[in-house]
Amino acid sequence: MRKQMRITALCLTAGMLLGSLAGCSGGSAEPTAAASAAEQSASATTAAADAAVQGPVTLRMSWWGGDSRHEKILAVIEAFQKENPDITIEPEYSAFADYRDKFTMQLTSGAAADILAVDQPWVSTIMAQGDFFTDLSSYGELGLAEIDPYILNNFCKFDHGTFFMPTGVNGMGSLVDTESLEQYGFDSSNQNFTWDDLIALGEAVQAADPNQYLACVDSKQAALYYVRTYLRQLTGRQFINDDGTMGVTKEELSEALAFVNSLYEKGIFQPIEESGIYENSMTQNPAWINRKMFMILGRTSVMTDMSARRADASGNYTTSGFLLPQLPNGKETGIEVRPTALYAVNKSCANPEAAAKFLAFMFNSEEGIELLKDTYSVPARESLRVYCEGKNILDEAAMLNVEYSLANSGNVVNAWSNDSEVEAMMTEIIQKIAYKQYPDMGEAADEVISRIGQIVASSTKS
């Protein structure tokens, strides 16, 4: 009995322990094998790049998004297939949270879709580690030459080709409940809205009702849209330099962190004990839904996001687009302009010309934009923006925000400053500030600097 029990327990223990290690491996040989196979197939297809699509072609296409985006892209696929009965697009879509893991695993195992959506912050990591995508520069129908050069040159083009098609342009600004805020002195025509104005407005909101807060924010957004923007305006430099050293000084960092701390202390942000549960889903916060919060800082896409825009009982939106607050005498605007998302064609795609034809229909045709509407913010091509304006397809505030952002953009954020591990660390630091874990912000800045040192030291990038 004793022996049997022990043997049973040992066997089960071994099984469970093996399970702990099972999640952490993958096929190392695949990327190289896939890459070389892809190279061969790519060279063959490049030769035939200009050839027309012949015979029935089936392409897999993957993207992320919510239901609204899925519906619109499916409508684009349907319309495209009607015009091109020989080409079938097989959709594979999911929510953003699931997409990245699947995307990476499929890409490395050679099982990725033919047409893939890629988020801009992933690009530098992916491009540095392999040759996964088709060069799109030879496909004239994509209209790459007409795409805004800022977007094309900074985010789509690399030394050896143009590998990404931008879906649209994201600038930065805010989404505000103008009607509610006017009673606290908000002036939507103010073109010089500063951080001090934001604080004064937030204090007025709090003074009127301690259960309402100016800004709807979570700690990740606070790090991204408050600390980072403030630092960019204050210094005009990268947060972390290309070589992994700090781009800002301890004093500058302390000032930015103290600024965010003051937003928590003055009740401009909801206490984290209440808002913390809505981390990564802040627009589901009942305070936002019930018009007890009035402003969201973010990218232009927030101005076209239905859940963020918040409709009232009669179905009208209660919010509209506004500016990004500024620091008087700031070194730059802090406005980051980037593609809403990018699309790439898998290098192992057997019919890149068919894939390019579909991408052209989706992002470079009037029919495509009429179906997509604002699901990817504002088009990256000037002529399509004009078309949308004429047809009143897109939100006017979002269009204005993109134009303003393109005209006033700051530096392009480098790979280290966009690093996901750095972003996760900054989110944690903001939470610690909100929970009052630091006697002074100098200590918080010290921790940030030390943690960045650790991240850089343990990274293969360094």
Next chain:
Amino acid sequence: MIQKKYRSKHFVGLFYIAPWLIGFLIFQLYPFIASFYYSFTDYTLLSKPNFVGLQNYINLFTVDKQFLSTMKITGLYALLSVPLKLAFALFIATLLTAKIKGIGIYRSLYYLPSILGGSVAVSVLWRVMFMKDGMINHFIGLFGIGPVNWLTDPDLALVTLSLLQVWQFGSAMVIFLAALKGIPRELYEAAAIDGGGKWKQFAHITLPQISSVIFFNLVMQSIQALQNFTSAFVITGGGPMKKTYIIGMKLYDDAFRFYKVGYACAESWILFLVILALTVLVFRSSDAWVYYADEGGTK
């Protein structure tokens, strides 16, 4: 001839277990060996792994300050959840030994949470229940308590996560139930004749008689707790302030968010060694407290 028959019998046996065997080799043994190799590389998923020797292991203990705190939180989580779960499972199993009408239905009902398991759906439900305006706060509000920030209070969040683990007591309960039903009735009768009360019967008959099952459940549940991932990932996302950032989450983040797969493999091997050491420790200690009836008691 006999040998041939013997061999063919073996073959039939192997054939029957082939689905499991293939699954084990592909999904358990291969990743097990591969992860050991990758733990000595800088593998990022996207590029070819380069051998870096012990660098990942050195970084874990010298550079990455998060690792040890994560291990500490994981240990605390197991310490909180495992004894509570075992005690609760034993308590419910004891109640379910009662001879009352419809006991089978009760047993099935109590097992239900374990069928649902630690799935994402249950974790989402748990999150909603423990929100500030959730069901739990409404309930304790009836007694004039709260509301409590179950998931956003840094001191409480880990406790709340542990409660979810406790709630999934079904499998441990079923094993306890089988063991309880196997205890000879005459032992209780003899104790009752000698004047032993219910508590003394429980402490001196029930517990020693089921000690081998307690031992088994302790080992299995501890391993499960130390490997937990879903509940922390879905309910708290490791927050607030990484107070619920258990090692399962760190492994996931390092491997799939930060593309440090080699590093994550090293972490998983450290976790493996820690679990192995703890298991050996519990096995060693079993001589002092586990009773096996067929061997005449503990040594």
